[in-house]
Amino acid sequence: MWRGGSNTRTCKRRFFSSPTRSRHHRPPYICRLHSRGSQHLKAMAEVDHLAAERATARFDVEEMKVAWAGSRHAVHVADRMARLVASDPVFRKDNRTMLSRKELFKDTLRKAAHAWKRIVELRLTEEEADLLRQYVDQPGYVDLHWGMFVPAIKGQGTEEQQHKWLPLAYKFQIIGCYAQTELGHGSNVQGLETTATFDPKTDEFVIHSPTLTSSKWWPGGLGKASTHAVVYARLITEGKDYGIHGFIVQLRSLEDHSPLPGVTLGDIGGKFGSGAYNSMDNGVLRFDHVRIPRDQMLMRLSQVTREGKYVHSNVPKQLLYGTMVYVRQSIVADASKALSRAVCIAVRYSAVRKQFGSQDGGPETQVLNYKTQQSRLFPLLASAYAFRFVGDWLNWLYTDVTQKLEAKDFSTLQEAHACTAGLKAVTTSVTADAIEECRKLCGGHGYLNSSGLPELFAVYVPACTYEGDNVVLLLQVARILMKTVSQLASGKQPVGTMAYMGKVQYLMQCKSAVSSAEDWLNPDAIQEAFEARALRMAVNCAQNISQAASQEEAAGFYERSPDLLEAAVAHIQLIIVTKFIEKVHQEIPGHGVKEQLQALCNVYALYILHKHLGDFLATGCITPRQGALANEQLGKLYAQVRPNAVALVDAFNYTDHYLGSVLGRYDGDVYPALYEEAWKDPLNETVVPEGYHEYLRPLIKQQQLKLSRL
Ligand SMILES: CCCCCCCC/C=C\CCCCCCCCC/C=C/C(=O)SCCNC(=O)CCNC(=O)[C@H](O)C(C)(C)COP(=O)(O)OP(=O)(O)OC[C@H]1O[C@@H](n2cnc3c(N)ncnc32)[C@H](O)[C@@H]1OP(=O)(O)O
Numbered sequence: 001m002w003r004g005g006s007n008t009r010t011c012k013r014r015f016f017s018s019p020t021r022s023r024h025h026r027p028p029y030i031c032r033l034h035s036r037g038s039q040h041l042k043a044m045a046e047v048d049h050l051a052a053e054r055a056t057a058r059f060d061v062e063e064m065k066v067a068w069a070g071s072r073h074a075v076h077v078a079d080r081m082a083r084l085v086a087s088d089p090v091f092r093k094d095n096r097t098m099l100s101r102k103e104l105f106k107d108t109l110r111k112a113a114h115a116w117k118r119i120v121e122l123r124l125t126e127e128e129a130d131l132l133r134q135y136v137d138q139p140g141y142v143d144l145h146w147g148m149f150v151p152a153i154k155g156q157g158t159e160e161q162q163h164k165w166l167p168l169a170y171k172f173q174i175i176g177c178y179a180q181t182e183l184g185h186g187s188n189v190q191g192l193e194t195t196a197t198f199d200p201k202t203d204e205f206v207i208h209s210p211t212l213t214s215s216k217w218w219p220g221g222l223g224k225a226s227t228h229a230v231v232y233a234r235l236i237t238e239g240k241d242y243g244i245h246g247f248i249v250q251l252r253s254l255e256d257h258s259p260l261p262g263v264t265l266g267d268i269g270g271k272f273g274s275g276a277y278n279s280m281d282n283g284v285l286r287f288d289h290v291r292i293p294r295d296q297m298l299m300r301l302s303q304v305t306r307e308g309k310y311v312h313s314n315v316p317k318q319l320l321y322g323t324m325v326y327v328r329q330s331i332v333a334d335a336s337k338a339l340s341r342a343v344c345i346a347v348r349y350s351a352v353r354k355q356f357g358s359q360d361g362g363p364e365t366q367v368l369n370y371k372t373q374q375s376r377l378f379p380l381l382a383s384a385y386a387f388r389f390v391g392d393w394l395n396w397l398y399t400d401v402t403q404k405l406e407a408k409d410f411s412t413l414q415e416a417h418a419c420t421a422g423l424k425a426v427t428t429s430v431t432a433d434a435i436e437e438c439r440k441l442c443g444g445h446g447y448l449n450s451s452g453l454p455e456l457f458a459v460y461v462p463a464c465t466y467e468g469d470n471v472v473l474l475l476q477v478a479r480i481l482m483k484t485v486s487q488l489a490s491g492k493q494p495v496g497t498m499a500y501m502g503k504v505q506y507l508m509q510c511k512s513a514v515s516s517a518e519d520w521l522n523p524d525a526i527q528e529a530f531e532a533r534a535l536r537m538a539v540n541c542a543q544n545i546s547q548a549a550s551q552e553e554a555a556g557f558y559e560r561s562p563d564l565l566e567a568a569v570a571h572i573q574l575i576i577v578t579k580f581i582e583k584v585h586q587e588i589p590g591h592g593v594k595e596q597l598q599a600l601c602n603v604y605a606l607y608i609l610h611k612h613l614g615d616f617l618a619t620g621c622i623t624p625r626q627g628a629l630a631n632e633q634l635g636k637l638y639a640q641v642r643p644n645a646v647a648l649v650d651a652f653n654y655t656d657h658y659l660g661s662v663l664g665r666y667d668g669d670v671y672p673a674l675y676e677e678a679w680k681d682p683l684n685e686t687v688v689p690e691g692y693h694e695y696l697r698p699l700i701k702q703q704q705l706k707l708s709r710l
């Protein structure tokens with residue numbers, strides 16, 4: 001069928017142009033494929049599969065897009081920005097994994113500059129600009145400039161400081177990063193070594209890196225792009241160390257970008273995966289007695305006077321960590337984006353891919369119809385929706401807490417810390433594992449860069465580490481849980497997401513009333529089982545810690561930390577389930593939309609119950625029979641999701657450009673795309689590879705010679 005092509009001139013011209021390139025560079029059918037063959041291939045391809053899949057959906061996809069995005073306005077803006085990026089050749093990214101580190105970095109600078117140009121030319125709003133950057137989809141210095149440098153100044157700078165620095169940052173007259181982590185310390189912020197010593201003679205701070213381990217290490221955008229940084233350092237004045245504070249420090253000349261005197265800096269080197277996070281210039285930075293004016297200490301929370309006297313405002317010192325809290329809540333929203341991308345690719349491809357089961361020469365079975373594929377994939381689909389909704393709620397919580405802080409009400413600070421730290425840890429860990437699971441769900445083709453999954457995985461996995469290692473963050477949640485349990489005896493009523501612990505008498509002894517698989521569709525039954533499990537795990541930990549009477553409390557906590565991690569996870573999973581249930585209780589317009597979300601909510605909850613059955617049984621919250629009934633109901637829910645699966649990922653409304661995957665194409669035309677993509681690899685630029693004459697030919701000839709001598 002492909003052999004009937006007539007116009008092969010373009011291919012010939014290109015391939016004859018170099019001595020190493022011959023007509024045989026690609027097999028002749030490839031040339032024809034490029035001239036007219038793709039259409040033939042298209043006709044042969046499985047495009048109809050996704051059309052047929054879409055026809056089986058039992059809900060209004062357009063309305064589901066609204067439920068996913070949050071509002072009709074949000075769908076519209078996101079759609080416009082995604083298309084703007086997809087149609088602009090500067091933002092192409094299909095060649096990204098083939099670029100060298102230097103080329104990739106330059107490409108990132110180019111894209112960032114072009115994005116800014118478009119933002120200014122089109123006078124985009126902040127919302128539109130954020131979305132445009134998201135769809136450009138290439139980690140770079142701008143993420144840290146907008147995501148951490150600006151928020152740090154907003155959160156920790158005085159009004160005067162904001163007035164001075166923010167306009168410069170908003171117009172890119174300076175580029176900033178967030179320099180906290182050091183070679184020797186990241187998780188333990190109080191252990192940082194960089195010093196900022198006040199010199200009253202000159203009214204300056206002297207910023208210094210006293211040891212190798214005090215070198216700033218990791219900050220994104222620091223290596224090559226930033227002109228300024230918010231640097232975290234130990235404040236020393238009048239001979240006393242007042243602990244960690246933030247300072248605005250200029251690093252590079254605004255004229256020629258060279259490092260300022262006393263500043264040594266560079267990139268820390270290549271990172272995991274090809275392309276991926278290597279577009280970011282994570283950097284190293286050392287100071288040799290660098291002087292900055294006193295007013296470049298961020299002075300909203302505490303100040304140093306002209307005389308060198310330290311003054312701490314009457315606010316909790318943890319407000320210093322505010323930028324991290326802000327970024328952690330946005331990372332939860334990112335988790336749903338990354339997870340939904342991976343799931344979209346795996347669902348669409350699973351609907352296209354067929355293996356086995358052909359009867360009498362008929363079509364094989366779509367792999368999406370295998371129950372094992374469904375039981376691996378649909379919980380991830382449900383998790384994407386769950387994370388989206390809990391992310392929206394977390395954003396609301398963050399805004400609410402921020403307003404309270406402005407009014408000097410610090411009562412919800414602990415709740416904000418526990419929720420952002422815990423949800424960041426759970427959603428990023430699940431998402432990282434899920435992207436890898438989606439790769440496996442796509443079989444061999446999932447391992448190709450053109451599937452988009454390797455790059456997504458490599459970009460995403462550091463989310464388990466940056467902005468707080470997930471284990472360290474879960475231990476923070478566990479500590480707050482232990483504090484709450486210990487306060488129960490004194491009658492103090494827990495609030496916010498810990499309020500369920502106030503029902504301690506009931507939850508410690510309640511027994512689930514579930515007696516049929518359908519009973520697990522009752523949200524009250526789910527809620528009660530999750531609350532009882534989380535509370536009992538926390539109380540068990542508290543008892544075990546206090547029973548180790550010979551030990552200090554901290555030592556008991558240390559001994560029990562593996563159990564405490566699990567208790568923290570149970571608490572966070574309860575929050576995710578609760579927020580999903582609350583979402584589904586709201587009025588949700590659109591034919592069938594609420595029903596689908598209800599089904600996904602049940603899938604999410606019952607999947608977690610099934611996966612952590614040991615917890616539910618060990619704490620006596622449910623019986624083994626009830627556990628089996630939950631699994632039975634889960635199987636029924638998968639069957640309910642099956643005809644809607646493709647439409648449920650269509651509701652994410654991702655362009656093919658953003659998805660960046662030949663397997664996840666909207667039209668399902670996977671095979672011709674895979675085939676064409678392969679020929680773009682630099683190895684295929686020549687038929688005979690470089691190195692043939694040096695290494696392959698002599699080897700083959702030598703062996704031939706040996707054989708001929710035998
Ligand atoms: C190219 C291909 C692209 C393809 C695909 C693209 C796909 C894209 C998808 C997603 C990509 C998204 C990209 C996003 C870019 C992100 C960039 C990442 C940038 C990263 C930046 C960083 O990492 S910055 C550095 C972060 N560092 C940390 O997080 C350090 C962690 N450590 C801590 O936070 C603290 O040290 C810790 C909390 C662990 C301990 O604090 P400490 O003061 O030492 O002591 P402790 O006794 O534990 O606590 C005392 C007290 O304070 C309370 N508390 C602690 N923290 C807080 C807080 N934040 N808020 C409020 N309260 C807090 C704690 O509970 C204690 O309370 P009490 O018990 O005393 O009541």
Ligand SMILES: Cc1cc2nc3c(=O)[nH]c(=O)nc-3n(C[C@H](O)[C@H](O)[C@H](O)COP(=O)(O)OP(=O)(O)OC[C@H]3O[C@@H](n4cnc5c(N)ncnc54)[C@H](O)[C@@H]3O)c2cc1C
Nearest residue numbers: 178179180181185186187218219220462465466467468471
């Ligand atoms: C891609 C990327 C981008 C980053 N960007 C920035 C940035 O822009 N600015 C910035 O300042 N930093 C940045 N960082 C640094 C990041 O914030 C730290 O790497 C992170 O906070 C983890 O700290 P760490 O490296 O010290 O890990 P460590 O704390 O050394 O962790 C090592 C191991 O020890 C365990 N561990 C540590 N403490 C405990 C404990 N108390 N109990 C039990 N186990 C423990 C951890 O779980 C982990 O398994 C970035 C990091 C990465 C990977």
